[in-house]
Amino acid sequence: MTVTPPTVAAELPRRATRRLRSIKSRETWAGLGMIAPAGILLVLFLIVPVILAFTLSFTNARLISPNPPRFVGFDNFIRAFTADPVFIQSVGNTAVFALVVVPVQAGLGLLLAVLVNRRMRGVTAFRVIFFIPVVTSIVVVSILWKFMYQQDGLINSMIDALTFGAWSGVDWLNDPHTALGAIIVLSIWQAVGFHMIIWLSGLQTIPEELYEAAKMDGASPWRQFTNVTWPGLRPTMVFVLVTITIAALGLFVQVDVMTQGGPVNSTSTIVYYAVRKGYEQQEIGYAAAISLIFFVAVLIIALIQRRLTREKD
Amino acid sequence: MSATRTLTTARPRTGRSARMPVASEKSHRLRGKILLYVAMSLFGVIFLFPLVFMFVSSLKPDSQILQDIDSVNAFLPVGDISLDNYFGVFDRVPVAQFMFNSVLVTVLTVGLGLIVNSMAGFALSRLEWKGRLVVLALVIATLIVPFETIAVPMVYWVAQLPTLVVEGGVPKYDFGWLNTYEVQIVPFIANAFSIFLFTQYFSTIPKSLDEAARIDGASWFTIYRRILVPLSGPAFATVAILTFLPAWNQYLWPLMVVQKEELRPVMVGMQYFFQLNTAWGEVMAYTSLITLPVLIVFLIFQRAFVSSIAASGVKG
Numbered sequence: 001m002t003v004t005p006p007t008v009a010a011e012l013p014r015r016a017t018r019r020l021r022s023i024k025s026r027e028t029w030a031g032l033g034m035i036a037p038a039g040i041l042l043v044l045f046l047i048v049p050v051i052l053a054f055t056l057s058f059t060n061a062r063l064i065s066p067n068p069p070r071f072v073g074f075d076n077f078i079r080a081f082t083a084d085p086v087f088i089q090s091v092g093n094t095a096v097f098a099l100v101v102v103p104v105q106a107g108l109g110l111l112l113a114v115l116v117n118r119r120m121r122g123v124t125a126f127r128v129i130f131f132i133p134v135v136t137s138i139v140v141v142s143i144l145w146k147f148m149y150q151q152d153g154l155i156n157s158m159i160d161a162l163t164f165g166a167w168s169g170v171d172w173l174n175d176p177h178t179a180l181g182a183i184i185v186l187s188i189w190q191a192v193g194f195h196m197i198i199w200l201s202g203l204q205t206i207p208e209e210l211y212e213a214a215k216m217d218g219a220s221p222w223r224q225f226t227n228v229t230w231p232g233l234r235p236t237m238v239f240v241l242v243t244i245t246i247a248a249l250g251l252f253v254q255v256d257v258m259t260q261g262g263p264v265n266s267t268s269t270i271v272y273y274a275v276r277k278g279y280e281q282q283e284i285g286y287a288a289a290i291s292l293i294f295f296v297a298v299l300i301i302a303l304i305q306r307r308l309t310r311e312k313d
Numbered sequence: 314m315s316a317t318r319t320l321t322t323a324r325p326r327t328g329r330s331a332r333m334p335v336a337s338e339k340s341h342r343l344r345g346k347i348l349l350y351v352a353m354s355l356f357g358v359i360f361l362f363p364l365v366f367m368f369v370s371s372l373k374p375d376s377q378i379l380q381d382i383d384s385v386n387a388f389l390p391v392g393d394i395s396l397d398n399y400f401g402v403f404d405r406v407p408v409a410q411f412m413f414n415s416v417l418v419t420v421l422t423v424g425l426g427l428i429v430n431s432m433a434g435f436a437l438s439r440l441e442w443k444g445r446l447v448v449l450a451l452v453i454a455t456l457i458v459p460f461e462t463i464a465v466p467m468v469y470w471v472a473q474l475p476t477l478v479v480e481g482g483v484p485k486y487d488f489g490w491l492n493t494y495e496v497q498i499v500p501f502i503a504n505a506f507s508i509f510l511f512t513q514y515f516s517t518i519p520k521s522l523d524e525a526a527r528i529d530g531a532s533w534f535t536i537y538r539r540i541l542v543p544l545s546g547p548a549f550a551t552v553a554i555l556t557f558l559p560a561w562n563q564y565l566w567p568l569m570v571v572q573k574e575e576l577r578p579v580m581v582g583m584q585y586f587f588q589l590n591t592a593w594g595e596v597m598a599y600t601s602l603i604t605l606p607v608l609i610v611f612l613i614f615q616r617a618f619v620s621s622i623a624a625s626g627v628k629g
Contacts, residue, residue, distance in 0.1 A: 030533035031442030038433035041503035049463035201623030278465035
């Protein structure tokens with residue numbers, strides 16, 4: 001064993017740290033370099049529009065206008081809540097839509113997931129069938145159902161056949177009492193398969209032994225569901241509820257394709273109204289204010305849901 | 314005596330005890346199975362009938378569709394069957410051009426998105442750099458922003474972005490991305506949810522692989538390219554599928570920013586069919602045409618589709 005001269009020994013840690021530092025800085029550059037493309041794009045097409053939405057909402061900006069936007073303070077927000085009955089009605093319609101779609105879609109999705117969560121011949125085929133509407137574009141789905149909802153369309157003739165002719169037929173999408181309901185039905189039909197798959201993946205994380213133990217204790221299928229399945233699904237439930245709520249609040253395409261918000265604004269939603277104001281009527285400042293209100297609502301609801309579902313743990 | 318007899322006979326009916334005769338339990342299970350198949354088939358019909366109706370109607374002239382609507386014939390290709398509606402569609406709109414536009418936009422959005430977002434995921438999960446945690450938190454925070462809320466300000470914004478145009482062989486700068494391919498692609502390449510999924514997936518791969526490669530002198534990009542990418546097939550498949558559907562189904566955005574017919578995607582092409590008297594047979598033919606490619610892709614990759622959706626949910 002050779003004795004190292006003291007000078008070299010003192011040098012060693014310093015050189016090592018310098019080298020380490022240069023490795024560190026190279027790692028920093030590599031990190032920045034690899035995040036840069038996504039980072040720049042996210043700033044340009046997410047952060048900037050969010051900031052724009054925020055600032056435009058305090059102006060009277062128009063989409064195409066010779067005059068530069070002028071600061072108007074809270075005018076847009078005051079107008080929305082006090083002087084715009086169509087906006088208020090759009091908020092109401094959106095709320096009704098979400099209040100029906102969230103529980104029904106989540107519940108049906110869970111029912112379907114329980115049905116197909118077993119090893120049986122043909123179960124995969126059923127999973128595929130239940131999922132087919134999800135991959136079908138919502139634009140196509142809306143047009144298809146619009147066709148079926150006509151006064152002399154398939155839906156009425158099917159109800160007529162099922163009630164042995166007692167049905168007189170409804171012009172579903174042109175009646176203010178039924179239009180929103182009709183949109184609710186097709187929306188649930190289209191997306192329930194998506195949530196079935198999410199529930200299914202949650203179901204499959206529950207250990208088989210728990211069910212065996214429950215069966216040994218003589219638990220009925222219902223008891224097995226309430227005592228084993230349901231508690232095991234809590235994290236999945238949070239995800240399903242949050243995603244359905246956010247999707248439901250963003251209702252747009254179905255309305256745009258099927259009813260254009262009518263009849264008499266009975267199907268206008270917040271997002272549909274914002275797009276109509278901002279794009280068709282060019283009132284971009286006002287539309288930005290509505291978008292901002294919508295965003296804050298989404299944020300609050302998502303946070304409340306998270307809080308509520310977490311507290312029970 | 315009689316009391317014990319009623320007890321033993323009554324028992325199997327209420328609860329399934331161990332003393333239940335084997336044959337009765339078997340029939341019980343069989344009944345359950347049949348019930349299950351009946352329930353699933355019922356739902357199956359509910360999920361399939363509108364699409365069957367669409368495909369069948371696309372083969373019939375409007376008069377035949379109306380005539381068949383009161384009977385089971387609505388779901389059967391009977392009567393005056395032909396491909397006339399499909400020929401009609403090709404006469405009415407430039408289907409091939411719309412298809413080309415949609416395929417181009419979808420392929421580029423998904424392809425570039427896979428590269429850009431996986432690189433970002435790599436930087437966020439494998440590398441140590443200043444500000445990493447801040448950026449990660451920002452990416453997760455942006456997950457909550459629904460596109461609908463920024464769509465209108467975004468139109469305003471992209472209308473002011475600089476773009477390179479070639480006029481008479483001379484390239485020059487111009488402003489405004491309206492009516493271009495890039496406006497349909499570039500804003501959707503970077504995606505916070507994709508970055509999040511990649512970050513999650515990459516962090517499950519052992520870091521010792523990176524260290525070994527570093528000792529062998531590999532650069533970080535080489536490690537990403539040669540080690541992480543080949544090991545992350547499922548993550549790439551998940552992100553590809555989750556971005557493929559919205560890209561193909563784009564509607565609101567191109568409706569607002571693309572007025573030129575030759576640049577529009579298939580979903581917006583829909584609009585050409587709704588005149589005073591809508592020819593529903595042709596509409597059904599067009600919707601069938603633009604649905605079929607997706608359905609075929611889905612049926613081929615259904616296993617990957619289903620596990621992608623499941624993966625996206627479990628991580629949430």
